[in-house]
Amino acid sequence: NSKGGYAALLRYSEQHSTPQPEKFATLHASSVEHYPSSADKTISAMQGNFLTLLMRMTRPQVVLELGCFMGYSAMAMADGMPQDSVLYTCELDSRAAQLARDLFEREGYNDQGISQNRQLAKIELLEGDGLASLQTLTKAKSNLKFDAVFIDADKGNYINYYNFIMDNDLLSDHGYILVDNALFQGLVVHSPSQDDQTKKKGSLPSPPPSPRLDASSSDAEKQKTAVRYQKYANHVDAFNRQVAKDPRVDVVLLPVFDGLSVIMKKSEKKATRS
Amino acid sequence: NSKGGYAALLRYSEQHSTPQPEKFATLHASSVEHYPSSADKTISAMQGNFLTLLMRMTRPQVVLELGCFMGYSAMAMADGMPQDSVLYTCELDSRAAQLARDLFEREGYNDQGISQNRQLAKIELLEGDGLASLQTLTKAKSNLKFDAVFIDADKGNYINYYNFIMDNDLLSDHGYILVDNALFQGLVVHSPSQDDQTKKKGSLPSPPPSPRLDASSSDAEKQKTAVRYQKYANHVDAFNRQVAKDPRVDVVLLPVFDGLSVIMKKSEKKATRS
Ligand SMILES: C[S@@+](CC[C@H](N)C(=O)[O-])C[C@H]1O[C@@H](n2cnc3c(N)ncnc32)[C@H](O)[C@@H]1O
Ligand SMILES: C[S@@+](CC[C@H](N)C(=O)[O-])C[C@H]1O[C@@H](n2cnc3c(N)ncnc32)[C@H](O)[C@@H]1O
Numbered sequence: 276n277s278k279g280g281y282a283a284l285l286r287y288s289e290q291h292s293t294p295q296p297e298k299f300a301t302l303h304a305s306s307v308e309h310y311p312s313s314a315d316k317t318i319s320a321m322q323g324n325f326l327t328l329l330m331r332m333t334r335p336q337v338v339l340e341l342g343c344f345m346g347y348s349a350m351a352m353a354d355g356m357p358q359d360s361v362l363y364t365c366e367l368d369s370r371a372a373q374l375a376r377d378l379f380e381r382e383g384y385n386d387q388g389i390s391q392n393r394q395l396a397k398i399e400l401l402e403g404d405g406l407a408s409l410q411t412l413t414k415a416k417s418n419l420k421f422d423a424v425f426i427d428a429d430k431g432n433y434i435n436y437y438n439f440i441m442d443n444d445l446l447s448d449h450g451y452i453l454v455d456n457a458l459f460q461g462l463v464v465h466s467p468s469q470d471d472q473t474k475k476k477g478s479l480p481s482p483p484p485s486p487r488l489d490a491s492s493s494d495a496e497k498q499k500t501a502v503r504y505q506k507y508a509n510h511v512d513a514f515n516r517q518v519a520k521d522p523r524v525d526v527v528l529l530p531v532f533d534g535l536s537v538i539m540k541k542s543e544k545k546a547t548r549s
Numbered sequence: 550n551s552k553g554g555y556a557a558l559l560r561y562s563e564q565h566s567t568p569q570p571e572k573f574a575t576l577h578a579s580s581v582e583h584y585p586s587s588a589d590k591t592i593s594a595m596q597g598n599f600l601t602l603l604m605r606m607t608r609p610q611v612v613l614e615l616g617c618f619m620g621y622s623a624m625a626m627a628d629g630m631p632q633d634s635v636l637y638t639c640e641l642d643s644r645a646a647q648l649a650r651d652l653f654e655r656e657g658y659n660d661q662g663i664s665q666n667r668q669l670a671k672i673e674l675l676e677g678d679g680l681a682s683l684q685t686l687t688k689a690k691s692n693l694k695f696d697a698v699f700i701d702a703d704k705g706n707y708i709n710y711y712n713f714i715m716d717n718d719l720l721s722d723h724g725y726i727l728v729d730n731a732l733f734q735g736l737v738v739h740s741p742s743q744d745d746q747t748k749k750k751g752s753l754p755s756p757p758p759s760p761r762l763d764a765s766s767s768d769a770e771k772q773k774t775a776v777r778y779q780k781y782a783n784h785v786d787a788f789n790r791q792v793a794k795d796p797r798v799d800v801v802l803l804p805v806f807d808g809l810s811v812i813m814k815k816s817e818k819k820a821t822r823s
Pocket of ligand 2: 590591592615616617618619620621622623639640641642645677678679680701702703706
């Protein structure tokens with residue numbers, strides 16, 4: 276399918292999916308207001324609904340999120356989680372963290388909500404660097420295991436979040452890691468590792484990257500943004516390559532949304548023939 | 550992204566996902582041999598791996614498949630299911646059913662395998678029309694509920710499978726329905742319902758459909774195939790529209806593979822504010 280073809284399929288898919296609940300539309304609007312140039316940080320309405328369904332399908336008791344921003348994906352996951360479950364979500368930016376905390380309190384996902392005996396999962400926001408928060412959290416709670424992890428923070432640290440979780444065996448037996456932006460706007464295919472492969476095969480060089488840009492940017496700014504985005508994509512590509520060759524896990528990189536990887540520990544089940 | 554762009558993303562995604570286990574590659578090869586012109590009926594390696602992971606994530610006890618063909622997706626699901634679970638799979642074509650049965654026996658998913666105490670889920674093949682098999686099965690086992698359903702048989706009956714399951718409340722509380730080919734090669738956007746919408750908005754008419762075709766087809770055959778494929782796509786489109794407006798369910802049509810819808814009963818959880 277051509278560009279128009281894929282855009283049409285995306286539109287069709289959205290039109291035939293349940294629309295996002297009202298409070299999420301409000302939050303999307305509020306993100307645009309507070310962060311005009313980076314409101315596209317939040318996941319899409321469709322991805323939000325998918326996360327809610329996935330939580331209902333898998334019923335995780337303990338969930339970890341890296342990268343809360345204003346709380347969109349956290350609230351989407353919480354809405355599908357069982358009522359006695361908890362979601363830890365990490366955010367470095369203190370302004371976004373405060374806005375998210377306000378939201379969680381207003382909507383009743385905080386401690387008080389729990390004590391008042393309603394049916395929502397609890398969301399606990401850990402402000403500060405994600406890796407530091409993760410270290411503090413796991414030190415405070417020994418034997419903590421995550422049933423689901425959503426990695427959506429700084430791309431350069433993807434590999435560190437992943438390594439910390441795997442090296443410390445923090446994933447429960449049926450636990451899984453979801454990695455957002457695994458295709459990073461398609462720019463992963465233009466990373467140095469991929470260019471190498473292309474050159475080896477004797478194909479044409481890759482076209483220049485074309486990231487989403489702010490309409491008001493000057494040419495110099497555009498160029499800087501393009502370079503920065505490609506750097507992020509290179510981090511994600513390096514991460515993808517390491518996961519794909521990690522013998523401890525199975526991974527499926529779904530070419531959906533901005534690329535969503537699903538990672539689990541390899542199953543111990545042996546298919547012994549009868 | 551252009552066509553090359555999306556194809557490149559797909560290739561990248563495949564290259565950074567766990568490859569299909571050997572026995573699945575063998576089965577794919579065997580499908581091509583037995584059904585040269587319709588070997589693309591089986592799901593892809595990546596979708597197979599995704600189904601296995603999804604079963605591991607959701608641990609269904611009872612699974613239903615409509616459309617077994619030679620058993621690829623059934624074996625993929627079974628490999629992620631718990632050891633005391635059962636997968637019922639329906640197939641109309643008796644030759645495909647026999648080949649699938651042979652495979653399940655050889656690999657130990659049959660009754661005998663179970664009795665020999667190994668760890669595989671059990672696969673039970675129901676030969677004949679899917680709707681008739683479903684009626685017989687649910688009559689024989691009262692209170693049967695499905696934790697997962699995979700619909701991948703004749704497109705004209707999608708709506709009947711769905712209605713039978715929903716109207717008889719056969720989905721467990723955390724159960725879900727997966728619907729394959731929900732975008733039917735992109736042709737759903739050229740269905741009459743979509744043309745109507747396009748015309749209403751005053752846009753250009755849709756381009757003619759361009760289904761995958763056998764290289765050896767004559768022009769007349771090509772034309773017939775195109776018409777037939779569009780008819781299938783129209784069935785799927787009608788199905789998608791009905792599900793999207795069914796107040797009993799939430800649905801996300803994922804624009805991945807050939808389109809994969811995830812459907813659950815609406816949650817009874819009320820988000821009561823504290
Ligand atoms: C893509 S946004 C997350 C969007 C959010 N998951 C959603 O869908 O609404 C990434 C977030 O990660 C945060 N972040 C960046 N570096 C971080 C770090 N070292 N630790 C924790 N959060 C970080 C950013 O401040 C930003 O809010
Ligand atoms: C797309 S193929 C299924 C592929 C399979 N799920 C896989 O991935 O390996 C569809 C199958 O549905 C079967 N089928 C068609 N009509 C049917 C019906 N009324 N009841 C049951 N199966 C039917 C066809 O014979 C065909 O094998």
